[in-house]
Amino acid sequence: MAQTTIAQAMQTAVRHHQAGSLAEAERIYRQVLAQQPDHADALHLLGVLAAQAGRSDAAVELIRRAIAICSTNAFYYSNLGNALNVGGKLDEAIAAYRQAIRIKPDYAEVHNNLSQVLMGNGQLDEAIAACRQAIRLQPEFAEAHWQLGNVLNAKGHGEEAIAAYREAIRIKPDYVDAYFSLGIVLQAGGHREEAMTAYRQAIGTRADYAEAHNNLGIALVDAGQGDEAIAGYRRAIGIKPDYADAYYNLGVALQAKGERDEAIAAYRQAIALKPDLALAHNNLGNALKEMDRLDEAVACYRQAIRLKPDLAPAYSNLANVLTRIGPVDEAVAAFRQANLLKPDDAQGHSDLIYALLFHPGYDDRMIREELGRWNQRHADPLKKLFQPHHNNRDPERRLRIGYVSADFYAHASAFFLLPLFRRHDRQLFELFCYSLGANSDRDTQRMKEQVQNWRAAAGLTDAKIAAQVREDQIDILVDLKLHTIDNHLLIFARKPAPVQVSWLGYPGTTGMDAMDYRLTDPYLEPAGLEDVCGSERAFRLPDTFWCYDPLTSEPAVNALPCREKGLITFGCLNNFFKINDEVVTLWAGVLNAVSNSRLLLMAPEGNSRRRVLDRLGREGIGPDRVEFVPRQSRLGYLHLYHRIDIGLDTAPCNGHTTSLDSFWMGVPVITLVGQTAVGRAGLSQLTNLGLPELIAQTPEGYSQIAAALAGDLPRLSELRRTLRARMEASPLMDAPRFVRNIEGAYRQMWRKWCA
Numbered sequence: 001m002a003q004t005t006i007a008q009a010m011q012t013a014v015r016h017h018q019a020g021s022l023a024e025a026e027r028i029y030r031q032v033l034a035q036q037p038d039h040a041d042a043l044h045l046l047g048v049l050a051a052q053a054g055r056s057d058a059a060v061e062l063i064r065r066a067i068a069i070c071s072t073n074a075f076y077y078s079n080l081g082n083a084l085n086v087g088g089k090l091d092e093a094i095a096a097y098r099q100a101i102r103i104k105p106d107y108a109e110v111h112n113n114l115s116q117v118l119m120g121n122g123q124l125d126e127a128i129a130a131c132r133q134a135i136r137l138q139p140e141f142a143e144a145h146w147q148l149g150n151v152l153n154a155k156g157h158g159e160e161a162i163a164a165y166r167e168a169i170r171i172k173p174d175y176v177d178a179y180f181s182l183g184i185v186l187q188a189g190g191h192r193e194e195a196m197t198a199y200r201q202a203i204g205t206r207a208d209y210a211e212a213h214n215n216l217g218i219a220l221v222d223a224g225q226g227d228e229a230i231a232g233y234r235r236a237i238g239i240k241p242d243y244a245d246a247y248y249n250l251g252v253a254l255q256a257k258g259e260r261d262e263a264i265a266a267y268r269q270a271i272a273l274k275p276d277l278a279l280a281h282n283n284l285g286n287a288l289k290e291m292d293r294l295d296e297a298v299a300c301y302r303q304a305i306r307l308k309p310d311l312a313p314a315y316s317n318l319a320n321v322l323t324r325i326g327p328v329d330e331a332v333a334a335f336r337q338a339n340l341l342k343p344d345d346a347q348g349h350s351d352l353i354y355a356l357l358f359h360p361g362y363d364d365r366m367i368r369e370e371l372g373r374w375n376q377r378h379a380d381p382l383k384k385l386f387q388p389h390h391n392n393r394d395p396e397r398r399l400r401i402g403y404v405s406a407d408f409y410a411h412a413s414a415f416f417l418l419p420l421f422r423r424h425d426r427q428l429f430e431l432f433c434y435s436l437g438a439n440s441d442r443d444t445q446r447m448k449e450q451v452q453n454w455r456a457a458a459g460l461t462d463a464k465i466a467a468q469v470r471e472d473q474i475d476i477l478v479d480l481k482l483h484t485i486d487n488h489l490l491i492f493a494r495k496p497a498p499v500q501v502s503w504l505g506y507p508g509t510t511g512m513d514a515m516d517y518r519l520t521d522p523y524l525e526p527a528g529l530e531d532v533c534g535s536e537r538a539f540r541l542p543d544t545f546w547c548y549d550p551l552t553s554e555p556a557v558n559a560l561p562c563r564e565k566g567l568i569t570f571g572c573l574n575n576f577f578k579i580n581d582e583v584v585t586l587w588a589g590v591l592n593a594v595s596n597s598r599l600l601l602m603a604p605e606g607n608s609r610r611r612v613l614d615r616l617g618r619e620g621i622g623p624d625r626v627e628f629v630p631r632q633s634r635l636g637y638l639h640l641y642h643r644i645d646i647g648l649d650t651a652p653c654n655g656h657t658t659s660l661d662s663f664w665m666g667v668p669v670i671t672l673v674g675q676t677a678v679g680r681a682g683l684s685q686l687t688n689l690g691l692p693e694l695i696a697q698t699p700e701g702y703s704q705i706a707a708a709l710a711g712d713l714p715r716l717s718e719l720r721r722t723l724r725a726r727m728e729a730s731p732l733m734d735a736p737r738f739v740r741n742i743e744g745a746y747r748q749m750w751r752k753w754c755a
Contacts, residue, residue, distance in 0.1 A: 040069040056087035074104035090121045108138040119151050127151045142172035158189045176205040195219050210240035229253045244274035263287045278308035294325050295606040312341035323577045325608040328359045346378040350483035357678050358653045360582045371511025379493035389498040395754040400430045405480035406437030412657040414443040419549045419735035421450035462490040469496035481505045499749050507677035521545045523684035524677045539745050543731035544688045547738035548660045557666035558642045560720045568710040571600040571644030574658045578650035588619030593707040603628045641665035654681035663727050666720040670694050672702045688731045
């Protein structure tokens with residue numbers, strides 16, 4: 001082939017190449033090389049073609065051959081850099097681009113490409129410098145302004161990135177990628193409306209931009225426009241049917257609407273398309289949990305953790321489900337891992353502490369150590385926010401009492417708060433409630449009617465609520481949650497009131513230096529245990545920690561069930577998390593001591609029930625002696641006591657509200673005294689009922705008491721007939737007496753502060 005013919009052939013090949021006829025272009029390039037193996041342009045362009053076809057190794061080899069023939073061509077080095085970049089060889093790509101720039105310093109496109117590779121290699125400052133050089137050489141280079149925005153965003157300079165994207169759009173008004181990137185940065189910076197505008201401009205420029213439809217959906221969800229977001233996700237999926245992230249986001253939006261079946265289907269489709277999408281497994285677990293499909297939820301969380309071992313929410317979610325189904329060891333381990341991954345999460349750390357109360361392997365000292373870590377990590381840093389309190393120091397004046405909780409609704413707390421609120425002396429105490437929860441119902445309204453000042457504080461930060469407490473000049477601020485869910489203890493860590501008290505969530509300590517007192521009673525914390533049990537000063541109410549009102553007169557107490565059935569039915573309707581292996585073994589001793597007896601338990605379906613049956617089986621108790629029931633409505637739950645002759649308490653965390661419900665329904669409860677305050681609840685309640693004979697100090701004593709009571713049907717019948725009246729006559733339901741005691745406690749605390 002003559003030289004002029006080769007030149008003509010190359011011109012023809014380049015035309016085919018530019019027109020997208022790659023096969024024809026390749027054929028001609030190879031013809032040229034067959035005639036002239038050292039034709040540098042043919043080698044170079046054949047390499048470019050190989051890169052376009054996704055054959056990066058072949059592209060690199062061909063372009064290097066071209067460079068070996070002609071080492072002064074900047075275009076060769078530029079395309080070598082492109083091929084190396086596609087092949088993931090970033091350091092070599094950077095070297096190639098730098099050589100192209102040495103040959104042709106004004107090569108703006110290469111400066112821009114160099115910036116992209118430097119950014120991918122984590123060299124952000126150098127990437128910014130390369131981009132700025134491209135712009136200096138070619139100020140109207142829209143792609144360079146877009147790339148500058150990308151690097152500035154990666155560097156955390158959001159406002160500068162926004163300016164760069166806007167400049168790219170000024171130069172190139174139909175620059176769809178710049179609109180999209182602008183939307184991302186605006187959204188991350190909290191400029192939701194502007195972000196939505198940017199996404200809509202991207203979609204207006206390119207209607208089939210699936211990613212823009214998806215991101216617009218995320219912004220719409222944040223704006224509370226769930227239906228529009230769902231439509232956007234569906235459009236994204238219609239454009240790109242294999243778009244796993246859009247299916248995931250669709251699931252999130254559907255779940256927020258309460259459309260759980262559809263949400264589950266969307267998560268499953270996301271997982272089918274992208275099996276390693278850990279967030280989809282995690283959220284699928286959440287949706288299944290909401291439908292009480294707890295074993296399936298656990299499997300999802302475990303899979304999310306396998307895929308992404310540092311996914312803290314998956315550990316938290318797993319732990320929270322395990323608190324409903326057990327076992328306690330696994331729940332505590334999951335909470336600990338979540339806490340390691342998110343050490344600044346105060347609520348997550350509280351969740352761990354609360355779980356320890358249910359674990360038979362943790363004593364007061366070990367729990368106190370964890371409480372100390374919580375206080376040091378979360379509360380101590382807020383001490384710098386303490387301010388002097390200027391409350392009037394008159395020890396006998398009318399006091400402002402603030403109660404703080406997320407549970408001012410039909411929650412177990414209502415059984416204790418309503419009798420208190422109804423009987424507070426309005427002449428001596430002005431009440432404030434800081435309601436931190438979104439739930440509102442008839443019990444909420446009942447409480448509002450009894451309280452002079454109601455502060456709806458759901459969604460406010462702890463700092464804002466603390467400021468409101470100061471503005472209200474609260475004298476005594478009462479925490480009703482301790483380390484239970486949604487506790488907001490960091491309000492108290494700011495010390496907005498001169499006197500701060502914890503009560504009700506459970507008997508025990510917050511471990512907080514900023515908490516002055518905890519209310520307790522002489523049985524939960526016998527005198528002398530202050531140094532052992534907590535950081536606050538223990539203020540013992542004279543009789544009882546609880547004052548209970550069932551808030552209903554129904555159902556009535558029925559006759560003793562065993563009279564009709566001919567056998568004793570023991571029962572426990574406590575939170576299943578309290579039912580650990582040691583408790584099941586304890587109950588097995590009772591069932592073995594009382595032949596032909598039965599056990600009725602409230603337990604989730606699935607592995608929870610199998611675990612109990614397996615444990616009982618090892619103790620010689622067959623499955624025919626155990627009946628499980630699911631969680632019930634309040635009325636349905638109370639009716640279950642009609643089937644129980646004798647209640648069996650749990651350990652190390654006793655029943656609290658559940659035991660009071662049981663007594664009110666005429667069902668005596670046998671308790672085993674524990675080493676922690678939550679483990680002495682049965683002791684306190686039974687002592688206040690005048691039934692010390694039902695209190696066991698050892699597992700053997702527990703079985704003996706159960707066997708003796710089961711064998712004395714006249715005594716059991718008498719208890720059934722009189723227990724509700726005994727409750728009503730005891731300190732456990734004497735609201736006027738309890739309120740006098742708690743008001744006396746507040747007055748003593750206040751006088752001490754004034755002094």
